[in-house]
Amino acid sequence: MSLTRHLTRGRDLARTAGDHAADMFAPLSLIGRGLRRHAGWTKTRWQATPKEKRGPTALLAVAAVVGVVLLPHGPLLAIVALLGSAAWTGRQPKPVAAPAPDPADVKLPALYAALTPYLAAPDDPCPLYRPDGGYRDAFAGWAFDPDGRLTALEIGYPGWFTDTEPGARSRIEQVVQGKAGRAREYRFDWDLECNRLRVTALAPLPQDVPAQPWVTAPGEVLLGFTDPEATQRRIPVAHDGGPGHQPPVIWRTGPRSAEPHLLVLGSTGSGGSTLLRTVALQALAHGDLVVVDGAGTGEHACLVNRPGVHTVETSLHGALAALEWAAQETERRLAVLNAARYRGEPAPADATRPLWLLLDHPTELTELAEAQGQPDPQDLLEVPLRHGRAARVTVVVAESIEAADRLSPALRGAVRARVVLGDHPAPELADALGAPLDLTPAAHVPPGRGYARIGAGPATRLQAPATVDPLDEDAPARLRDAVIALLPHRDTRIEAPAPPVPDHQPQVPAAPGEPAGRVILEKTPEASPAPLR
Numbered sequence: 001m002s003l004t005r006h007l008t009r010g011r012d013l014a015r016t017a018g019d020h021a022a023d024m025f026a027p028l029s030l031i032g033r034g035l036r037r038h039a040g041w042t043k044t045r046w047q048a049t050p051k052e053k054r055g056p057t058a059l060l061a062v063a064a065v066v067g068v069v070l071l072p073h074g075p076l077l078a079i080v081a082l083l084g085s086a087a088w089t090g091r092q093p094k095p096v097a098a099p100a101p102d103p104a105d106v107k108l109p110a111l112y113a114a115l116t117p118y119l120a121a122p123d124d125p126c127p128l129y130r131p132d133g134g135y136r137d138a139f140a141g142w143a144f145d146p147d148g149r150l151t152a153l154e155i156g157y158p159g160w161f162t163d164t165e166p167g168a169r170s171r172i173e174q175v176v177q178g179k180a181g182r183a184r185e186y187r188f189d190w191d192l193e194c195n196r197l198r199v200t201a202l203a204p205l206p207q208d209v210p211a212q213p214w215v216t217a218p219g220e221v222l223l224g225f226t227d228p229e230a231t232q233r234r235i236p237v238a239h240d241g242g243p244g245h246q247p248p249v250i251w252r253t254g255p256r257s258a259e260p261h262l263l264v265l266g267s268t269g270s271g272g273s274t275l276l277r278t279v280a281l282q283a284l285a286h287g288d289l290v291v292v293d294g295a296g297t298g299e300h301a302c303l304v305n306r307p308g309v310h311t312v313e314t315s316l317h318g319a320l321a322a323l324e325w326a327a328q329e330t331e332r333r334l335a336v337l338n339a340a341r342y343r344g345e346p347a348p349a350d351a352t353r354p355l356w357l358l359l360d361h362p363t364e365l366t367e368l369a370e371a372q373g374q375p376d377p378q379d380l381l382e383v384p385l386r387h388g389r390a391a392r393v394t395v396v397v398a399e400s401i402e403a404a405d406r407l408s409p410a411l412r413g414a415v416r417a418r419v420v421l422g423d424h425p426a427p428e429l430a431d432a433l434g435a436p437l438d439l440t441p442a443a444h445v446p447p448g449r450g451y452a453r454i455g456a457g458p459a460t461r462l463q464a465p466a467t468v469d470p471l472d473e474d475a476p477a478r479l480r481d482a483v484i485a486l487l488p489h490r491d492t493r494i495e496a497p498a499p500p501v502p503d504h505q506p507q508v509p510a511a512p513g514e515p516a517g518r519v520i521l522e523k524t525p526e527a528s529p530a531p532l533r
């Protein structure tokens, strides 16, 4: 064993022995300290006693001692009393904890100093921001949560600051977010009239809300949940083992919807396929589905062979066949609806039952089609996108945000309901949503977190429900069970009953080389779509 190890071991032993000795002798040292304090007190009193009174005082003390000695058990009781009194006097008062510093005095000077280079000017006659200034000169109000994190702040800024320029604003917002914590999102309200910026830290949205039957009107699709201030509506939501109410993000579909199609963009793993599943489960309650999984990962395999699901395609051939059928079906519905209107008859159910085309990563198939010299599946979406509202055909596309520029112009132009999931820089979000955000995104977000913008409305925060893949063994069992309970099945003893379907069932033709597991439906003569008039 080396000398250093010997020394270390010896030091450890000595420290342990010292700790034990201190524990053992703690009562003795307590009493000793008390006796010392008694002696000190006696000495002080004796010195404070005038000389002429010292003789009688000493006589009185001796008499008291003799009296105690003469009492039965007197000396013993006197010693016990003395030791008790010494132990009481020898206690050391606990050190009083220093009061915690005011978080405002710790954090706001740093924020003030960081803002000063952007908001100070040497020739400003009445500067709010100076290198030697204090935060109270510029900040009108603030609030911190019990953990000492900034929750609200009102910042004043000089009149010359260009608060109408997005670049100048964004610099200030970045500084504030950097100093207040990048893990949270902040809303920035610029009061241009009063030169004030109100910053609010946004509370986290509810996470891992399991799939469940949502209380919505027909044609309404719940995309997720948002801030209470963003909507006055609340819907009942069972979460965290109990009922409650949450503010929903609702997308209205159907013939009167101004935004009949939806585009979901997101980074890998941000929850695009999960949101598509959320839409699918709600669509199945009143309509039929055609699902195209361009990535071919089998994330929508749970929909295979479910009542109301025409087909779940993962191959290029299958996707082309299904989308071609969907385009013809759109035309057929239009023709049937026009004819019914012309005759003054109610529209037949087979032309009004909603049909949903759900496409996950369609650009993967576009690339494959280019490589194989086949038609682009996205081109087949043109008719459903253009006439979908009248023909009750809704297109929902989930795509990676990096591949957004490979989406066809027709698709990009037609999808006016948009969702962006994942953490992206603010300019990228603004580009994807078509409008700038009045908040700065957090540096990291959980799956299913993002922003939704329906039509020309404002962009709102969104947390999608956890409609996980029931075949994903890594997903929590309670979330998978919740999805299974909602999947329609012909065997109503174990799963949700199939929604009622009309007599006429449009059929998707089988594609050559279809993979095992896809639903094969035969085409019937009545179901063949009529050409668009």
Ligand SMILES: Nc1ncnc2c1ncn2[C@@H]1O[C@H](COP(=O)(O)OP(=O)(O)OP(=O)(O)O)[C@@H](O)[C@H]1O
Pocket: 207, 208, 209, 266, 267, 268, 269, 270, 271, 272, 273, 274, 275, 295, 299, 400, 447, 448, 449, 463, 464, 465, 466, 467, 468, 469, 472, 475
């Ligand atoms: N809203 C959500 N709540 C909880 N977990 C979620 C949510 N959305 C997605 N997840 C989980 O995140 C993981 C990735 O989800 P998903 O497959 O939907 O992402 P994606 O964006 O489709 O990914 P990719 O682009 O690779 O297909 C899955 O494990 C899923 O269970």
